[in-house]
Amino acid sequence: MLSQKSTIRQERCSRLLAALWYCAHMTASRTARERVRAELTREITDIARRRLATEGAGGLSLRAVAREMGMVSSAIYRYFPSRDDLLTTLIIDGYNALGEAVEQAEAAAPRADHLGRWLAACHGVRDWAVAHPHEYALIYGSPVPGYQAPQDTIPARVRDLTVLAGIIRDAWQAGAVRAPETEAPEELEPDAAALRELMPGVPDAVIWRAVTAWTAMYGWVNFEVFGQFDNTIEHRRTAFGHSMLTMAETMGLAQ
Amino acid sequence: MLSQKSTIRQERCSRLLAALWYCAHMTASRTARERVRAELTREITDIARRRLATEGAGGLSLRAVAREMGMVSSAIYRYFPSRDDLLTTLIIDGYNALGEAVEQAEAAAPRADHLGRWLAACHGVRDWAVAHPHEYALIYGSPVPGYQAPQDTIPARVRDLTVLAGIIRDAWQAGAVRAPETEAPEELEPDAAALRELMPGVPDAVIWRAVTAWTAMYGWVNFEVFGQFDNTIEHRRTAFGHSMLTMAETMGLAQ
DNA sequence: TCTTTTGAGAGAGCATTGCTCTCCTAAGTG
DNA sequence: CACTTAGGAGAGCAATGCTCTCTCAAAAGA
Known part of the structure; x- marks a missing residue:
């Protein structure tokens, strides 16, 4: 019994050493x-x-x-x-694919045209989602398995948010954003911390409107991809564009 | 072989007759x-x-x-x-439960306070969704099975939309809605038909803003229920209320 | 009240799934 | 060249949805 245990421990130890050796030389060979x-x-x-x-x-x-x-x-x-690990890999890939689509779409618009950049980014999200509905469902739909590890997905999932933040930051610095009259409740002050880092100098009231626009965009895309607009709205791309124009106005993005 | 087939047909026929008889007397007994x-x-x-x-x-x-x-x-x-039929039943129940929650929440606000009714309806959706995340995921998340029959769910799924339409209709008739300056693209004219019936007299530009607000609300709830706000926004109810206030402004709902 | 119909539970069975074992071979290593 | 080991094959386990057949008791009809 004891010797067996000892053997097992020895075996595990040698495996660990082998793994360490493997890690150390992995990049080289x-x-x-x-x-x-x-x-x-x-x-x-x-x-x-x-x-x-x-x-x-x-x-x-x-x-x-x-x-x-x-x-x-x-x-x-x-x-x-496990199957969940495969799914997690697919989720991360999905985040990256979506993020890349948004980045490319937004990069095609002139830097000074903040409204155009916003609309381009929105259409980047929508077009990718419509083209890859199941992958979209995987990353922005209801969480499928027991629960996927969110830690690994963080770096990939903020790519689209970073694009939006960049637009708002640039627009604010260029003086192209009308600050809203109403302030956000003070209670929300600490909650905006993470977003404030992405948009230095932008007042909280504008940040919260950007969050609203952000959720509005994904809300629309969700409805469209998950079939909520079936038999109701036909010209979905046009309607989406109009809706996002409205949200730009809400954010105070000058025409 | 032939007699066997004939027996089967006969059996099926008698079963059918029995079923018809059953249907005819079902309501009485x-x-x-x-x-x-x-x-x-x-x-x-x-x-x-x-x-x-x-x-x-x-x-x-x-x-x-x-x-x-x-x-x-x-x-x-x-x-x-089948399992899918059970799920479909659950989906219909979910739509009805959500619809009822929204109706009750909205009914608690004074009829003349259109902004209050809007905010109450929004919180009705959010609070129910947060309290029943899996049921919410079933009805507003990614479609789970192969594809559930949407025909049966139609009567139940429009309850919440009807509430919103009622608010906008009342507010418009009361002159409490500022019509937006920008018009919707003409291309969208036919797409608003179904919504126009729910809100007679309301101009299309207002209808489309209502749709935008509607999708924005569900977008937020989706993000919150599906964990997109984890480790970022803490005071979610407050933030949601502020966001929906912003959307009320976008719709032109007077303070 | 007695016979017949029938609704519905029990149980076995099939194909499929995720996942864990143990074997065994061939590629890479010292 | 000996040997370690990565990784494929195959059997097996528990669970799933779903389909059969068998059976019995409750309801219906005389």
């Missing part, structure tokens, strides 16, 4: 094995993403992915410890 | 059997709703409900032909 592993990992996520786009998050099954790869299902677990 | 059936159906949905509240939509299993009822799983199928 790009062995063929590591390359094929990275390649297979990418192939798994690609297939999973494709299946996600057709079946939806609920229908994504590890076994189906394995089958499509010509692998046996247990082999997948060498690459992803 | 409330037998004990029907009462216990209704009672058990209600018990199933109650347990399902409770499990939904703790496990979420993904973790709702027919077998678990059956186990909790002391039934064998196959017996559940006498009451609901």
Whole structure:
């Protein structure tokens, strides 16, 4: 009994050492094995993403992915410890894809045209969401599994928010924002801290209007992607643009 | 072979006749059997709703409900032909519960205080959603199963929208709405038809602002319920109220 | 009151899922 | 060249949705 325990501990210890050694040399040596592993990992996520786009998050099954790869299902677990980990990877990828779409859309507008940048960013979000409804549902819909680890997703999920903050910051510094007459309740003063860092110098009243516009935009996109506008609104892109123009006015973005 | 087929057809025919007879007499006779059936159906949905509240939509299993009822799983199928049908029932119930919460919240405000009615309705939605996050996710989150039948849900899902439309209609008739300067694009003219019926006399420009406010409200609630505000905004009810006040201003609702 | 119909629970069974084992081979390492 | 180890194969476990058949008691009809 004791010797068995000792053996186990020894084994675990040697594994730990091996893992440490592996970590220390990982960056230096790009062995063929590591390359094929990275390649297979990418192939798994690609297939999973494709299946996600057709079946939806609920229908994504590890076994189906394995089958499509010509692998046996247990082999997948060498690459992803669980189905939720695969989903988390897909979520992070989704955040990055959306963030990139927004960044590119916004970057296409002239820097001084703050209203144009806002509208471009909004359409960037909407167009991507409409084109990738299931991926969008994964990142901005109801949380699917028990609960995905939010820690890993933080760096990727703020990319779109950063774009908005940049627009508001630039517009404010350029004097292109009319400050609202009404102030935000003092109670909210500490809550704006994180946002204040993204938009230095911008008064809280403007920040809160930006938050309102932000949630309004995602509210619209949610409604549209999740089918709430079916059989009601046909010209959705136009209606969305008009709605976002209204929100620009609410934010005090000068025409 | 032929006789077997004929027997089957005969059997099916007699079943059909029995079903027709049953339908014809259903309303008149409330037998004990029907009462216990209704009672058990209600018990199933109650347990399902409770499990939904703790496990979420993904973790709702027919077998678990059956186990909790002391039934064998196959017996559940006498009451609901599939898991999706149970979910659809829950969705309709959710729409009705939310609709009722909104109606009650809005009814508590003085009729002439249109801004107060708007804010009350908004808080009605938010408070219910925060109190029943999984049910809210079921009705306003990403569509969970393959696709639920939207036809059955239509009567229940417009209750909240009707409340909003009533506020705007009353406010407009009372002259308490400032019409916006900018008009909506003509392209959207046909899309407002359904909404125009709910708010007779209200100009399209105001209707579209109401839609924007509506989506903004649900956008905020989505963000809050789905955890997008975690570790950022603490005083969420206050922030939500301020945001909805901003949207009232956007709609032109006079203070 | 007695026979017949029928609604509905029990139980076995099927295909599928996520995940965990143990084996075993071939690629990479000293 | 010996040997370590990453990783694929396959069986297996528990759970799921759903479909059968069997059976019995309650309701209906005479």
